[in-house]
Amino acid sequence: MIKAILIFNNHGKPRLSKFYQPYSEDTQQQIIRETFHLVSKRDENVCNFLEGGLLIGGSDNKLIYRHYATLYFVFCVDSSESELGILDLIQVFVETLDKCFENVCELDLIFHVDKVHNILAEMVMGGMVLETNMNEIVTQIDAQNKLEKSEAGFAGAPARAVSAVKNMNLPEIPRNINIGDISIKVPNLPSFK
Amino acid sequence: MMTPSLKLQDLIEEIRGAKTQAQEREVIHKECAHIRASFRDGDPLHRHRQLAKLLYVHMLGYPAHFGQMECLKLIASPRFSDKRVGYLGAMLLLDERQDAHLLITNSIKNDLNQGIQPVQGLALCTLSTMGSAEMCRDLATEVEKLLLQPSPYVRKKAVLTAVHMIRKVPELSNIFLPPCAQLLHERHHGILLGTITLITELCERSPAALGHFRKVVPQLVQILRTLVTSGYSTEHSVSGVSDPFLQVQILRLLRILGRNHEESSETMNDLLAQVATNTETSRNAGNAVLFETVLTIMDIHSAAGLRVLAVNILGRFLLNSDKNIRYVALTSLLRLVQSDHSAVQRHRPTVVECLQEPDASLSRRALELSLALVNSSNVRAMTQELQGFLKSCPPDLRADCASGILLAAERFAPTKRWHIDTILRVLTTAGTHVRDDAVANLIQLIGGAQELHAYSVRRLYSALAEDISQQPLVQVAAWCIGEYGDLLLEGSCEEIEPLQVEEEEVLALLEKVLQSHMSLPATRGYAFTALMKLSTRFHGDNNRIRQVVSIYGSCLDVELQQRAVEYNTLFRKYDHMRAAVLEKMPLVERDGPLVIEEAEESKEAQLSEATPIPTEPQTSKLLDLLDLLDDDTEDAQHLAPRDPSPEGALGHLLNLPCHPPALYQTLPPIPNLQVFEREGLQLNLSFVRPSEIPALLLITATATNSSGSDVTHFVCQAAVPKSFQLQLQAPSGDTVPAQGGLPITQLLRILNPNKAPLRLKLRLTYNHFGQSVQEIFEVNNLPLETWQ
Numbered sequence A: 001m002i003k004a005i006l007i008f009n010n011h012g013k014p015r016l017s018k019f020y021q022p023y024s025e026d027t028q029q030q031i032i033r034e035t036f037h038l039v040s041k042r043d044e045n046v047c048n049f050l051e052g053g054l055l056i057g058g059s060d061n062k063l064i065y066r067h068y069a070t071l072y073f074v075f076c077v078d079s080s081e082s083e084l085g086i087l088d089l090i091q092v093f094v095e096t097l098d099k100c101f102e103n104v105c106e107l108d109l110i111f112h113v114d115k116v117h118n119i120l121a122e123m124v125m126g127g128m129v130l131e132t133n134m135n136e137i138v139t140q141i142d143a144q145n146k147l148e149k150s151e152a153g154f155a156g157a158p159a160r161a162v163s164a165v166k167n168m169n170l171p172e173i174p175r176n177i178n179i180g181d182i183s184i185k186v187p188n189l190p191s192f193k
Numbered sequence B: 001m002m003t004p005s006l007k008l009q010d011l012i013e014e015i016r017g018a019k020t021q022a023q024e025r026e027v028i029h030k031e032c033a034h035i036r037a038s039f040r041d042g043d044p045l046h047r048h049r050q051l052a053k054l055l056y057v058h059m060l061g062y063p064a065h066f067g068q069m070e071c072l073k074l075i076a077s078p079r080f081s082d083k084r085v086g087y088l089g090a091m092l093l094l095d096e097r098q099d100a101h102l103l104i105t106n107s108i109k110n111d112l113n114q115g116i117q118p119v120q121g122l123a124l125c126t127l128s129t130m131g132s133a134e135m136c137r138d139l140a141t142e143v144e145k146l147l148l149q150p151s152p153y154v155r156k157k158a159v160l161t162a163v164h165m166i167r168k169v170p171e172l173s174n175i176f177l178p179p180c181a182q183l184l185h186e187r188h189h190g191i192l193l194g195t196i197t198l199i200t201e202l203c204e205r206s207p208a209a210l211g212h213f214r215k216v217v218p219q220l221v222q223i224l225r226t227l228v229t230s231g232y233s234t235e236h237s238v239s240g241v242s243d244p245f246l247q248v249q250i251l252r253l254l255r256i257l258g259r260n261h262e263e264s265s266e267t268m269n270d271l272l273a274q275v276a277t278n279t280e281t282s283r284n285a286g287n288a289v290l291f292e293t294v295l296t297i298m299d300i301h302s303a304a305g306l307r308v309l310a311v312n313i314l315g316r317f318l319l320n321s322d323k324n325i326r327y328v329a330l331t332s333l334l335r336l337v338q339s340d341h342s343a344v345q346r347h348r349p350t351v352v353e354c355l356q357e358p359d360a361s362l363s364r365r366a367l368e369l370s371l372a373l374v375n376s377s378n379v380r381a382m383t384q385e386l387q388g389f390l391k392s393c394p395p396d397l398r399a400d401c402a403s404g405i406l407l408a409a410e411r412f413a414p415t416k417r418w419h420i421d422t423i424l425r426v427l428t429t430a431g432t433h434v435r436d437d438a439v440a441n442l443i444q445l446i447g448g449a450q451e452l453h454a455y456s457v458r459r460l461y462s463a464l465a466e467d468i469s470q471q472p473l474v475q476v477a478a479w480c481i482g483e484y485g486d487l488l489l490e491g492s493c494e495e496i497e498p499l500q501v502e503e504e505e506v507l508a509l510l511e512k513v514l515q516s517h518m519s520l521p522a523t524r525g526y527a528f529t530a531l532m533k534l535s536t537r538f539h540g541d542n543n544r545i546r547q548v549v550s551i552y553g554s555c556l557d558v559e560l561q562q563r564a565v566e567y568n569t570l571f572r573k574y575d576h577m578r579a580a581v582l583e584k585m586p587l588v589e590r591d592g593p594l595v596i597e598e599a600e601e602s603k604e605a606q607l608s609e610a611t612p613i614p615t616e617p618q619t620s621k622l623l624d625l626l627d628l629l630d631d632d633t634e635d636a637q638h639l640a641p642r643d644p645s646p647e648g649a650l651g652h653l654l655n656l657p658c659h660p661p662a663l664y665q666t667l668p669p670i671p672n673l674q675v676f677e678r679e680g681l682q683l684n685l686s687f688v689r690p691s692e693i694p695a696l697l698l699i700t701a702t703a704t705n706s707s708g709s710d711v712t713h714f715v716c717q718a719a720v721p722k723s724f725q726l727q728l729q730a731p732s733g734d735t736v737p738a739q740g741g742l743p744i745t746q747l748l749r750i751l752n753p754n755k756a757p758l759r760l761k762l763r764l765t766y767n768h769f770g771q772s773v774q775e776i777f778e779v780n781n782l783p784l785e786t787w788q
Helices: A025-040 A083-101 A106-111 A113-123 A134-151 A153-167 B008-017 B021-041 B047-059 B065-076 B080-093 B099-113 B117-130 B133-146 B152-168 B170-176 B179-183 B189-205 B207-229 B244-258 B262-278 B284-299 B304-318 B323-336 B341-345 B348-354 B360-373 B379-392 B395-412 B416-433 B437-448 B450-466 B471-489 B503-515 B521-537 B543-554 B558-572 B575-581 B617-628 B646-654
Strands: A002-009 A014-019 A049-051 A062-068 A071-077 B670-678 B681-688 B696-705 B711-719 B725-728 B744-751 B760-768 B771-779
Touching (some): A014 B047, A071 A083, A083 A106, A106 A113, B008 B047, B021 B047, B047 B065, B080 B117, B099 B117, B152 B189, B189 B244, B207 B262, B262 B284, B304 B323, B323 B360, B348 B379, B360 B379, B416 B450, B471 B503, B521 B543, B681 B760, B711 B744
Antiparallel strands (some): A002 A014, A002 A071, A062 A071, B725 B744
């Protein structure tokens, strides 16, 4: 089973942390620090597997990690998982993120960490692999996002209006329309009671 | 009116804008105060946004427990966006250790039943991540219902939730076992993946389930075959391999089902061969499947040809340029080394090469595997490789490597000399990383190898002269020099280059160890005692040693000071006993109490046959005593130790001590014997034969005084025939006050390995009534039980 999934940057700042076993908050932060410490020491051309640190369960557990530019993706697993399989899983996860965010970069993960959680929840559940078909996952995420948007109701109306206006393709309107003095004869309209 | 709350993105911007840690803390504290206020006011519109912000700062490590109740409220809300954040919050903030977590059970139940798929999905996800045992029990029926739902999305999640529930509450296996058969017929890969996981979990927990599921082996084989032979499909393929995740899971389940079961193994054989030969190995996905296949082949009752194929695949992977492949190959070989030792041995050269890897993970695996591959035929070569590795390996592997080499040496040493050499080399290279008992083991080993004393002491002396920083080495060397210092001075030894050593050099070296700041207190103790022993081994005058001893009488280290004072006294007042006290030590039993270091503390004087030591006349009189018993001729060995044969020692090692250390259980008591009486002074002997050690006889000599005058300067000495071993412990005193005052007791230990008839001669000297008395007599009428 997968014990934890951690994403942090080259300086150790956490970008996503999901634990599939109960750990106290303090322990969680310590695990993040310890994992960063172990993983950052690694060279560029060594294998992607490490013995787990003491806090996460010692040598029974492994850290399987991939380093993409500024981010480390670390999966902490126990001995029942296939190491090469988890490597592939990380790859599928990143590719899915890429598809959902369109050329994902670290900033996307920073500002949309809740969306990343939702995507991850479609792939790994309770420490076990749930779905690895990218299309399925993306379809599901889209459906959920639509459901959220449709629900926004009145509270979302201003936001929707703003985004509608932003997306409108207006032709250039001349700023100063100089209309001469127009005297329009207004008919005497009956007053409404 | 309060300011509109920040959006999550805006908060993140602000936090990132903070230049220092303190600034960041400030921003976050301010925002948390807002969030807390908002929670208190109960604003439903923005609650999800507030919680999202709280979850963000929680990830950064700030306390967020006050959001737990809000998660509950959000989950209970009808809106999807609320539920989404609420459930995420529940997964991140709540766990089974807080009582609050039970409160969401009802909400989950409602959400599971209300039929909107994304909501059901959320509920299942949360349940499988943080569901406690109570929650699982309450919601088991709901989850079971969802297993039969038409929607594959919900079903696949329900299946995995079932796995989690079984882990928390094993009794629920009964509910989730029946649906498995039907679920296996699904086409949807997600459901299949979950089902295989579920079946695997069930089989691992219960042998009954294992038997039950053996009948689905043909079905599993079929599914796998379809996956392997189907053409390229974009749906689930990863770099050209169709759904490698599902393939790996099926292979793992097949492994569990086929283990120890002929029939199932047979069904799988063809398929495994097919997978092993047809899988594309150019990309990681294919290799993952191949590895799993190899492990399955080795674990079940597969055909011999198939096993050979599997091990060869592993061997090929060992040579692969991809480090990940090599790592997994080493790990797999380690798993196989117990069951298929000879097959793995074939790859020993490659494994040893992997020791040189710069990658720490790989070299660690290679080390474990190399140690497992050492056997009696390759021990010399392997030890050499491992010692080479020890010199250059990363520090965290040093301890493991050193103890691994020592263990291998113990198990497979071809000769004692090789063994001593190996331990010596390990101590020199990695002395600080060896285990504590390595010193004791080496001393015991050297002590037992009598023919190698000269060799050992020379090697150790040279090593010590070069480097006095490695503490275990220094300790052993000091001990050896102290014991066998006389052998060191004799110039020649065939096995080693001639080494001319002067007494002064040796003393200087030991003093250097004593004074060095690198020496631990224990080491200094060793060196000090060694110096003292040399006072009898060396023939020169002892002024230098006396000087050192008296200086250390005021040493700050209490242990050393005590010894110095004792030794000083030995020089001054008990010089006649010094030779006897500092005699060569007998061999110590492996499991026995560690008498190695400071036997002198108990002042055991061993009076066995020894090469004549030029000491005071007192001792020579003792020798006369021994001569009187000469009629019992048996060629006595120098030390008469109980030298255990190598097999015996190994037997000792391999047999974990199982007999309780019940010492001194006695047979029916042997009657006491009065052996001497003169003018009110009586000497009585009482005998004890512990049943633990049949050859041992303990005699307590008690001197009592019923006369009117004190007996002073009482000394009792004893002698036995050569085949016996006698140890005399220090008497309780040397004065027996008059009129039945406190008697003197003294313990004699006699070892009689040959069960020869015991003869005992005693010599008493004392002052009584103003006269000095000396009596020598043989003890008659020794009871038969003392030696039979």
